[in-house]
Each structure stands twice: as C-alpha cells, then as structure tokens.
Amino acid sequence: MVEQRLDSVFHALADGTRRGMLAKLAVEEHSVTALAAPFAMSLAAASKHIKVLEEAGLVSRRVEGRTHVVTLEARRLGEADEWLRRYQHFWTQRLDALERELRKPEPATPRKTKSRRKK
C-alpha cells in the first residue's frame, strides 16, 4: 500500500524534467504552460509529466477558467524522505566517526604531555 506509493513517488522523481517542475512549483504555483515553458518538448509531453506527478500525489491541480493551476503537494515527498532516513546513519556515521577522530587529538587526559598510544 505505502510501498506502492513509494514506487510511484520515486519513479516520478527519477526524471530531471519532473524534478525541475517541482523546483519551480516550490516557489509558487504555475499553469501547465508556464511549467512546460523551460523545457524543449511539446506541451503534450509536459502535460504527461505533470500527470505523472499528479498520480504520484506530488502535485494537485485546480482548474481556473481555461488554465489549470498546478500546486506542489509535498506530503508524499515527506513519505519518501521518511523511507530514506531509515538509512541516514549509514551516510552520516562515517562523518560522525571522522568528526570524533578529529576531536580526539585533543586528549581526554591532557595532564601528561606525552601520551603513548598502543604498542
């Protein structure tokens, strides 16, 4: 159930055009034409991308006269992030370890000027 959603969300994110659209939508909502503008493709193609985002639940659409206004809907991004963070310590632990290592030279017991370590 939530697994399926992750499929569609991650798939939606696996395309630069769509990520670009989300970036634009993060600033403010846009019409379909406005969203399509930066990309070298037909309006129909852009429209399809928007549909992918919509079906992934990443954007919503409000019809206003003849224009469709697309809005960022980030809850699902939150779900994706939630999934990713289960692994967070894997990419931070090295840094953590490094940090600890870097702090270490400041000795825990600074009394003895010369500390023999190991051997």
Next chain:
Amino acid sequence: MVEQRLDSVFHALADGTRRGMLAKLAVEEHSVTALAAPFAMSLAAASKHIKVLEEAGLVSRRVEGRTHVVTLEARRLGEADEWLRRYQHFWTQRLDALERELRKPEPATPRKTKSRRKK
C-alpha cells in the same frame, strides 16, 4: 552531472524488490543468492536488480571465491535525501501551522466573556 546521478538513484529506488534488497543490506552484506532468496523470480532477474543498484552507486560488490558479496553503499542515498530536504519545510510547515492553530483556541484576549465575531 549530479542530476544524472539522481535519475539513476531515484530510478533504482522506484522498485519494491530493490528497496527490499537495500533493507536487507542495511542489516549486513549478502551474497547474490541470499539477496535473491526472498523474491519469487529467477536468479538472473535478481542479478539484474543488483546491477541496477550497483550502477546507481547504492551498493558495491566484492568477489570472494565463487560468491559475490554485496554491500550497502549509502552515500548516494544521502545525495537523494539532500535533494528531498530542500522541500522539507513544505511537508512540515502545514503541521507547524496546524499546531499553532490548535494552540489558538486558548484566546489571546480572554477578558470579554462573550466575543462577537463577524457580522
């Protein structure tokens, strides 16, 4: 450059089988056969999934005799997370706003017992 990598990482994540493999690898490294075991598919199919993960930089492989040992390589997950977090406030702010709203019923000016609102 980094955009291309995001493509492959998000694409790799857009599949339940592959996410399952990563989950298993989060516990410890595994051979190809061990990784494939839980899934109802041929070994060749699983092997392809692993290749996708590998090419996305999410896992690495060490050949040990006749078995290939696959290890989680989470740096790229970190990059994906980094991208997602640009949007973090979008899925937290609503909660923030809601929280403020929920606190509000405690009136700012509780003096007047009967407050007429509107009209």
Next chain:
DNA sequence: AAATCATTCAACCGAACGGTTGACAAATGC
C-alpha cells in the same frame, strides 16, 4: 576429471516510458 555451485550473459518477450503529431474541447477575446 567430473559434478556441482554461484553467477552472469544473451536472446527474447510484453509492458511501460518518453516523446511526437494531429484532432478535439472548452474558455476567452475580438
């Protein structure tokens, strides 16, 4: 040396992807 185990490779398959074009529908402008 032969058999078995761990894994990939190559060819194939149907479905989905990302794009195009042309027709269509609805709201707006003249």
Next chain:
DNA sequence: GCATTTGTCAACCGTTCGGTTGAATGATTT
C-alpha cells in the same frame, strides 16, 4: 460568430524495463 488560447486525448514510435529461459564461465567439492 469566429479565431485564439489552454490543455487533453489518441495514435503512433523507438527505447527501456522487468521478467523469462538456456547456455556459458569460474570456483569448489568429490
């Protein structure tokens, strides 16, 4: 009323995806 704007839909096209099967490769066991 007619043309224009905004957007979708449908059909098509080549490519990629996720899977299969069968053969091939290499390391290990007997």
